[in-house]
Amino acid sequence: MSGILVRNAFVIDPIKRISGEVMDIAIRDGWVVEDAGPDPVVIDASGCLTLPGGIDSHTHVCGTKVNFGRYMSPEDMRAGRTARRGVMHVTSGYSVPTTFGNSYRYSAMGYTTLLEGAMAPLEARHTHEEFTATPHQDMLANTLFDGNWSVMEAVRDRDIKRVAAIVAWTLSAVKGFAIKLTNPGGTEAWGWGQDVRGIHDQVPHFGVTPAEIISAMIEANEILRLPHSVHLHCNNLGVPGNYRTTLATIDLVPDLNPLRQSLYLTHAQFHAYGGSTWRDIDSRAEAICQAVNGKPIVMDMGQVMFGRTTTMTADGPMEWKLYMLHHNKWSNHDVELETGSGIIPVYYSRKSLVNCVMWAIGLELALLTNDPWQCLLSTDNPNGAPFVKYPEIIALLMSRRYREQEGTLLDPRTSHRTAIFSIDRELSWEEIAVMTRAGQAKALGITGLGKGHLGVGAAADLAIYPLDPDGIDPAVQVQEVIAGFSRTKYTIKRGRVVARDGEVIVEGANATIWSRSDVPSQYDMGQDPAFTEKFSQYYTVRMKNYPVQEAYLPRGVCIRTEAAL
Amino acid sequence: MRVTLVARPRAKPSLPVEAESIIPQNFLRGTDLTVYEGNKERRLEELFFITVEGPAVSPDQVEVVLMGATGRVKRVGEYMNAGRIVIEGDIGMHCGNFMSGGEIVIKSNADAWLGREMRGGRITCMGSTSHNCGAGYRGEKRGMRGGTIEIFGGAGDFAGEYLAGGEVRIHGSCGDMAGIEMRGGLLVIGGTVTRPCGNMTAGTAVVLGHVNRMLPTFQYQGVNDEVWDGKRLKMDVWEGDVANRGKGRLLVAVGK
Numbered sequence: 028m029s030g031i032l033v034r035n036a037f038v039i040d041p042i043k044r045i046s047g048e049v050m051d052i053a054i055r056d057g058w059v060v061e062d063a064g065p066d067p068v069v070i071d072a073s074g075c076l077t078l079p080g081g082i083d084s085h086t087h088v089c090g091t092k093v094n095f096g097r098y099m100s101p102e103d104m105r106a107g108r109t110a111r112r113g114v115m116h117v118t119s120g121y122s123v124p125t126t127f128g129n130s131y132r133y134s135a136m137g138y139t140t141l142l143e144g145a146m147a148p149l150e151a152r153h154t155h156e157e158f159t160a161t162p163h164q165d166m167l168a169n170t171l172f173d174g175n176w177s178v179m180e181a182v183r184d185r186d187i188k189r190v191a192a193i194v195a196w197t198l199s200a201v202k203g204f205a206i207k208l209t210n211p212g213g214t215e216a217w218g219w220g221q222d223v224r225g226i227h228d229q230v231p232h233f234g235v236t237p238a239e240i241i242s243a244m245i246e247a248n249e250i251l252r253l254p255h256s257v258h259l260h261c262n263n264l265g266v267p268g269n270y271r272t273t274l275a276t277i278d279l280v281p282d283l284n285p286l287r288q289s290l291y292l293t294h295a296q297f298h299a300y301g302g303s304t305w306r307d308i309d310s311r312a313e314a315i316c317q318a319v320n321g322k323p324i325v326m327d328m329g330q331v332m333f334g335r336t337t338t339m340t341a342d343g344p345m346e347w348k349l350y351m352l353h354h355n356k357w358s359n360h361d362v363e364l365e366t367g368s369g370i371i372p373v374y375y376s377r378k379s380l381v382n383c384v385m386w387a388i389g390l391e392l393a394l395l396t397n398d399p400w401q402c403l404l405s406t407d408n409p410n411g412a413p414f415v416k417y418p419e420i421i422a423l424l425m426s427r428r429y430r431e432q433e434g435t436l437l438d439p440r441t442s443h444r445t446a447i448f449s450i451d452r453e454l455s456w457e458e459i460a461v462m463t464r465a466g467q468a469k470a471l472g473i474t475g476l477g478k479g480h481l482g483v484g485a486a487a488d489l490a491i492y493p494l495d496p497d498g499i500d501p502a503v504q505v506q507e508v509i510a511g512f513s514r515t516k517y518t519i520k521r522g523r524v525v526a527r528d529g530e531v532i533v534e535g536a537n538a539t540i541w542s543r544s545d546v547p548s549q550y551d552m553g554q555d556p557a558f559t560e561k562f563s564q565y566y567t568v569r570m571k572n573y574p575v576q577e578a579y580l581p582r583g584v585c586i587r588t589e590a591a592l
Numbered sequence: 593m594r595v596t597l598v599a600r601p602r603a604k605p606s607l608p609v610e611a612e613s614i615i616p617q618n619f620l621r622g623t624d625l626t627v628y629e630g631n632k633e634r635r636l637e638e639l640f641f642i643t644v645e646g647p648a649v650s651p652d653q654v655e656v657v658l659m660g661a662t663g664r665v666k667r668v669g670e671y672m673n674a675g676r677i678v679i680e681g682d683i684g685m686h687c688g689n690f691m692s693g694g695e696i697v698i699k700s701n702a703d704a705w706l707g708r709e710m711r712g713g714r715i716t717c718m719g720s721t722s723h724n725c726g727a728g729y730r731g732e733k734r735g736m737r738g739g740t741i742e743i744f745g746g747a748g749d750f751a752g753e754y755l756a757g758g759e760v761r762i763h764g765s766c767g768d769m770a771g772i773e774m775r776g777g778l779l780v781i782g783g784t785v786t787r788p789c790g791n792m793t794a795g796t797a798v799v800l801g802h803v804n805r806m807l808p809t810f811q812y813q814g815v816n817d818e819v820w821d822g823k824r825l826k827m828d829v830w831e832g833d834v835a836n837r838g839k840g841r842l843l844v845a846v847g848k
Binding site (some may be wrong): 105407 | 730
């Protein structure tokens, strides 16, 4: 394979502290190198913003609940249809597109790595199969532990080492990447028709509280030395007044790792509501940001954008509450001994004050967090909005004027309930680069794999946007910014040009990144009598059939760590 | 302007033709249109003999006449907003999808999904139609929202499913579950119907003939004197579907 030389690129690379230098990037065999070798393919990137490939650190694109969203919404599958073209398959769907639809549309926006936000361990095989059909992005899977019976019992017995051992066994069995807690304890309670109302509520039948689960998991995560921190979807999502729960959760977090955060708070927007009912809901983004500033915590926005979408989460009780609001179609699932899920289609309307407040809170979070490394850009795709709205969010963050223009279309009470229109801050190109790739790479702990930067030795994942930062004023030229971030001129993935002007031009070959923590043999849960006994007693599958075989990961990349047990 | 399309004999006459391009406004720019026959894209003149008479400057001056074997031609009149389409024979599925204005006259029978999710305009069908007339397509929560569909024959199952506005008048009988999930609008059925209006939340359904297997989830409100189609009738009034706190009205002629 001959090398590629990207010439005269306007590079912003926050990890390598390059901010707007015009330089050449040499690529060979999938890596950024000093010298591209003889006769490289030359790509002229003069006047083009060039960033490391985009990383989405929380999205729902693969797995059983995404697929359920597809088949319960035939009307969504009729939207956004594209015909077969060149190497591109037929795609369909808008908020929950087909796997190829996801892959092509992300690729057109310059994204090369995605983290699936919630994979139920029992249904991991399906997720990995869909990963192989999302060919243009390297995939990672957060693995759900929020209602795991064995974990909760170990937490009750205050046996952190056993918690760590169970996590290690499960992650390596299902080829997951990190720990995801979704409404810890609440989804299990939902199995009994209940929910937890705060982090100190007891989970029925287990005698543990969400606070104990969260603290134990944070500790276990560091014992296993996993690359990413615990990835937490707090309790009480979407409940007015839930900011208190979120603040209490933030107070639990110790600083255990010098390299990265100790807790990742996902879709923080849904957890920053004041008031006590839908009628008096207001924004508490400022309180959340004050608590997060300077803490070992990273959050992502979970921005809501107006229009039609589908909500899907492992948080079963929350989806039921949404169903009671909308009375539209709805699904709830229980995953035995592990977790659950729920899916409903929604429409976020500018006429709804609640939706307007949600829209404002997401932006406030991003603008009030001092350090962009602590608040990453996401919509919790597709819960807040489909990911194709990212360019619009970038434009909103970069232009006060655009925010005010949007504000004129909203419910006029929005400005009383939120502070969004009094914030002057406009993010810079560099801050956007942090919030869409560098911050993600650091938070996920995958910079060591060459993700999120363009230094020599980095993975050759590049996004070359037709945007000239010297020639465009993002505060004014909003449409240019949106158009530029919607379609790259070139997306380069592992040293190959995969998309050009929004068209995917090659068959993809992605990798699945998973982590495995080696534990001493006395902590091997596969040999543990109590654990195996529980398995054979309660699961509908046998333990030997449970692990996902390596055949399901044609290009698996394993991050191995040595557990401190 | 009058555009006459006479279907040419086809080698495989059962292959469906996707003809969403056959709408009056498209003919203002000539007849160089394409349709799909199966999975092959064809020019309109490969499938039809085309004659154009007279001029037009706006779509409401265009009349499209379809003749010959058009029973497998689908989506005629999709998104039309003005003008007139006359179909001399049968017409395939999805005729008048999403139409918002103008008129479609079908002199024989229409296949399923006639006028699905239409917003305005008028469809008249001299013969009968098949299932899901005026309905919302799979997964959609609102069917027809405005306009009028009048059918002189009968209709299949699920007539007026998810009906949200406008009027559907069926002079003949319907199959199973007419008017289920109705959210508004008016559905008038001249003949017999089975299990009508399940889960309706609003709107009015009128049955001038007999109801088979009336659903138990409707609350009886008494007898009213009503005038329908110029006839003075005594009608039983039902409200429902109470299973989902619906407030729709179902009127059934007494003694039929």
